[in-house]
Amino acid sequence: xxxxxxxxxxxxxxxxxxxxxxxxxxxxxxxxxxxxxxxxxxxxxxxxxxxxxxxxxxxxxxxxxxxxxxxxxxxxxxxxxxxxxxxxxxxxxxxxxxxxxxxxxxxxxxxxxxxxxxxxxxxxxxxxxxxxxxxxxxxxxxxxxxxxxxxxxxxxxxxxxxxxxxxxxxxxxxxxxxxxxxxxxxxxxxxxxxxxxxxxxxxxxxxxxxxxxxxxxxxxxxxxxxxxxxxxxxxxxxxxxxxxxxxxxxxxxxxxxxxxxxxxxxxxxxxxxxxxxxxxxxxxxxxxxxxxxxxxxxxxxxxxxxxxxxxxxxxxxxxxxxxxxxxxxxxxxxxxxxxxxxxxxxxxxxxxxxxxxxxxxxxxxxxxxxxxxxxxxxxxxxxxxxxxxxxxxxxxxxxxxxxxxxxxxxxxxxxxxxxxxxxxxxxxxxxxxxxxxxxxxxxxxxxxxxxxxxxxxxxxxxxxxxxxxxxxxxxxxxxxxxxxxxxxxxxxxxxxxxxxxxxxxxxxxxxxxxxxxxxxxxxxxxxxxxxxxxxxxxxxxxxxxxxxxxxxxxxxxxxxxxxxxxxxxxxxxxxxxxxxxxxxxxxxxxxxxxxxxxxxxxxxxxxxxxxxxxxxxxxxxxxxxxxxxxxxxxxxxxxxxxxxxxxxxxxx
Numbered sequence: 324x325x326x327x328x329x330x331x332x333x334x335x336x337x338x339x340x341x342x343x344x345x346x347x348x349x350x351x352x353x354x355x356x357x358x359x360x361x362x363x364x365x366x367x368x369x370x371x372x373x374x375x376x377x378x379x380x381x382x383x384x385x386x387x388x389x390x391x392x393x394x395x396x397x398x399x400x401x402x403x404x405x406x407x408x409x410x411x412x413x414x415x416x417x418x419x420x421x422x423x424x425x426x427x428x429x430x431x432x433x434x435x436x437x438x439x440x441x442x443x444x445x446x447x448x449x450x451x452x453x454x455x456x457x458x459x460x461x462x463x464x465x466x467x468x469x470x471x472x473x474x475x476x477x478x479x480x481x482x483x484x485x486x487x488x489x490x491x492x493x494x495x496x497x498x499x500x501x502x503x504x505x506x507x508x509x510x511x512x513x514x515x516x517x518x519x520x521x522x523x524x525x526x527x528x529x530x531x532x533x534x535x536x537x538x539x540x541x542x543x544x545x546x547x548x549x550x551x552x553x554x555x556x557x558x559x560x561x562x563x564x565x566x567x568x569x570x571x572x573x574x575x576x577x578x579x580x581x582x583x584x585x586x587x588x589x590x591x592x593x594x595x596x597x598x599x600x601x602x603x604x605x606x607x608x609x610x611x612x613x614x615x616x617x618x619x620x621x622x623x624x625x626x627x628x629x630x631x632x633x634x635x636x637x638x639x640x641x642x643x644x645x646x647x648x649x650x651x652x653x654x655x656x657x658x659x660x661x662x663x664x665x666x667x668x669x670x671x672x673x674x675x676x677x678x679x680x681x682x683x684x685x686x687x688x689x690x691x692x693x694x695x696x697x698x699x700x701x702x703x704x705x706x707x708x709x710x711x712x713x714x715x716x717x718x719x720x721x722x723x724x725x726x727x728x729x730x731x732x733x734x735x736x737x738x739x740x741x742x743x744x745x746x747x748x749x750x751x752x753x754x755x756x757x758x759x760x761x762x763x764x765x766x767x768x769x770x771x772x773x774x775x776x777x778x779x780x781x782x783x784x785x786x787x788x789x790x791x792x793x794x795x796x797x798x799x800x801x802x803x804x805x806x807x808x809x810x811x812x813x814x815x816x817x818x819x820x821x822x823x824x825x826x827x828x829x830x831x832x833x834x835x836x837x838x839x840x841x842x843x844x845x846x847x848x849x850x851x852x853x854x855x856x857x858x859x860x861x862x863x864x865x866x867x868x869x870x871x872x873x874x875x876x877x878x879x880x881x882x883x884x885x886x887x888x889x890x891x892x893x894x895x896x897x898x899x900x901x902x903x904x905x906x907x908x909x910x911x912x913x914x915x916x917x918x919x920x921x922x923x924x925x926x927x928x929x930x931x932x933x934x935x936x937x938x939x940x941x942x943x944x945x946x947x948x949x950x951x952x953x954x955x956x957x958x959x960x961x962x963x964x965x966x967x968x969x970x971x972x973x974x975x
Contacts, residue, residue: 352391354701355549357383358408359417361398362487364512365568366436366534367418369398374697379417381564382556384699389555390548393701393724400486402467406960414545420469420532428540432550434533438506440470442526443514445501452526454479463491463503469532470504482965489513495523506532645738647674648728654679654695657728666740668712682709684716698734700725706741717742769806777803822860824937826963829854829897833885836866841874845901848884854895857937857961865933868926869899869941873951877903880950893959900952905945914943937961 359367359379367377375398383394397404397413408416409428421431442462444451451457454477464471466484474482483500485491492513494500507528514520536553538546639646645663649656659667659674669677679695680688687707694704704721711717723736777800784796829851837843856862873883880903888896906914915927931941938958945952 352393354393354395355415355545356395356397356413357415357417358397358399358404358413360401360404362400362489363418363506363509365508367398368512372694372697378564378568381567382553382561383417385556385560385564386549386552387700390552392548392552395701401465402486405467409960411539414542415536415538415549417534417536419535419537421535421537422469422472424472425537429537430540430543430546432536432546432553434535435553436534438508438532438534439528440473440504440506440530440532441510441528443495443503443505443510443523444526446522446524448501451502453529457481457502460502463494463500465491465505468505473530474504484965489516492517492519495519504529639735642737645740646735647679647738648726648733648735649679649695650728651695651725651732651734654692657731657733663738666711667709673712684708684710695734698723704736709738718745773803773807824857824859826855826857827862829856829887832863833866836863837870839867840870843874843883845877845880845883845903848882848886850884850886851897853964854887855963855965856895856939856957858939859933859936861933865930868930869953872927873899873901873903873953876906876951877901879903890956895957895959895962897955897957898952899955900945900950902950905947905950906943908947911943915941 361367361369361375363377365377367375367379370376375396380396383396386392387394397407399407401418404416407413416429419425419429419431421434425431442451442453442457451460454474457474457479461481461483462474462479463483463485464474465488466486471482471484485494488505488509491500491503491505492510495503496517496519507525510525511520514523536549538549639648639658640660642660643662645666646660647656647663648658656674656677656679659669659671663669663674664671667682680692683691691704691707698704701724702722704723706718706720708716709719717740719738719740719742721736721738723734726733726735728735780796780800780803784793787793787796830849830853833849833851858865873880877883880901883901885897885899888898890896915931927941934941934955938961940956942954942956943952944954
């Protein structure tokens with residue numbers, strides 16, 4: 324009899340929960356974009372296929388379930404994450420420490436993890452216990468990490484920055500690093516991964532940081548929504564995720580204590596049920612009547628849901644892009660739309676007998692099957708190949724999302740055919756390559772001919788005895804020299820932008836540039852130590868052309884300077900100037916034109932084009948009679964100071 328009463332209680336409780344869930348109003352779902360570090364195990368790291376995994380990925384997926392919203396997660400190296408967050412590409416940044424500087428541009432969530440940050444020192448080195456004992460040592464750190472600001476505030480000035488924690492530990496294994504500072508959880512993971520845990524000793528923590536989630540300053544609506552979703556996750560759910568990635572001991576005192584509490588709770592619950600059972604009968608009758616009414620309301624809502632599903636089915640069937648739905652796990656095709664049938668040539672009945680991998684070539688079947696098992700939420704599957712019914716192949720990209728299709732867990736995929744686009748791109752690339760090859764051969768032939776012609780003119784000059792003929796030969800040699808310079812300009816202009824930009828030390832590149840030019844007789848003053856800018860590999864050519872122009876216009880110059888200054892917007896200006904005669908006012912309008920009368924225009928055009936690839940500007944601000952003054956404007960995200968106690972400018 325008691326068992327019957329207990330069963331009745333459970334049934335009523337289940338009905339009540341269903342009624343509460345049914346009574347909740349609809350929530351408008353939306354997409355939240357999140358960026359985070361990609362190299363912080365066990366919280367976040369990449370698997371063998373480059374897909375993010377770890378504690379935070381599982382927490383965000385559970386957040387999706389709690390809120391009904393969708394999260395698009397981007398995991399990248401930390402410095403890139405900061406830059407792209409400030410560029411407005413994302414709503415939320417995760418795995419971020421809170422600092423005074425960051426509080427100026429972010430609003431932060433509650434902390435959710437406290438992390439010790441020690442130093443790691445080669446086991447053969449003794450005497451290092453903290454920042455005060457690091458003098459003379461180069462400390463390996465991660466670009467953009469709060470650790471850099473912390474150590475600089477305590478007098479440490481020598482750093483070697485790496486893009487990720489794993490690259491630091493890898494360098495340590497190779498003997499390139501003897502001291503590094505990274506957070507303890509990823510340090511333990513990577514030291515064991517590379518098998519060097521016994522080769523380094525760990526100091527006491529320098530400080531303890533805390534992980535937060537943050538949004539743009541003032542975006543309190545998103546911050547509240549994010550925090551509310553994580554607050555809805557229960558402690559047990561958090562513990563299950565932590566246990567998955569951190570593991571647990573076989574039996575612990577906490578387990579024994581929890582077991583004892585559970586037994587006591589069961590006994591107490593049993594006693595309460597026995598007492599409650601005596602007064603429950605009347606409440607059952609009242610609750611049953613209420614449940615009947617709620618069941619009627621639920622039926623009405625079910626009809627509304629059926630109508631909604633019909634609308635979505637029409638949107639799927641008549642979408643102009645090919646679409647398919649496949650079952651998770653089995654990969655069995657459940658439905659395709661009209662555009663799919665027309666594009667691929669299969670009938671609806673034929674597709675129902677197929678699995679997803681039937682569309683792929685043999686070498687792609689296993690990779691796509693493994694990828695399909697891992698995909699959750701909204702995802703881009705990347706570039707693949709599909710076979711049509713007639714046996715022809717097409718190159719596609721697919722975007723997919725989880726859905727519940729007729730009670731079956733499935734994914735719906737939208738397919739884009741990029742076959743023609745790929746062919747066009749490949750044809751353009753081949754044509755560009757052939758054109759470059761032709762230009763290179765042509766440049767070499769013309770330069771060889773010009774060199775030979777110049778040699779013959781020099782021989783003629785030695786043989787001719789008529790003085791009136793010598794100026795003509797000199798003029799011909801000048802024309803050949805101008806032709807050679809034009810060819811050199813064309814070759815450099817052709818290669819401009821062919822290689823990706825990179826961080827370059829301004830002082831070193833500048834010294835290399837002027838080493839190829841005639842020695843400057845004027846006093847030289849340079850103050851750009853420690854400055855790096857993000858520029859095209861032809862930066863040295865740009866500097867050389869600017870200095871050549873200054874020499875050209877620098878009659879009477881006794882002083883030459885190259886200095887940096889900070890702009891109000893956070894960027895940097897490089898000022899290259901002398902105190903010579905300067906550029907005549909009449910020539911300023913055509914200074915950056917290839918047709919400039921005094922022969923510097925082409926070089927200045929090339930310099931300005933090289934700098935503009937990464938958004939760097941070039942202008943001339945000197946006054947005639949007071950000297951030449953070139954000003955190079957560098958955006959804040961394209962410059963940084965390193966190794967001189969200055970703060971990095973390319974941070975966000």
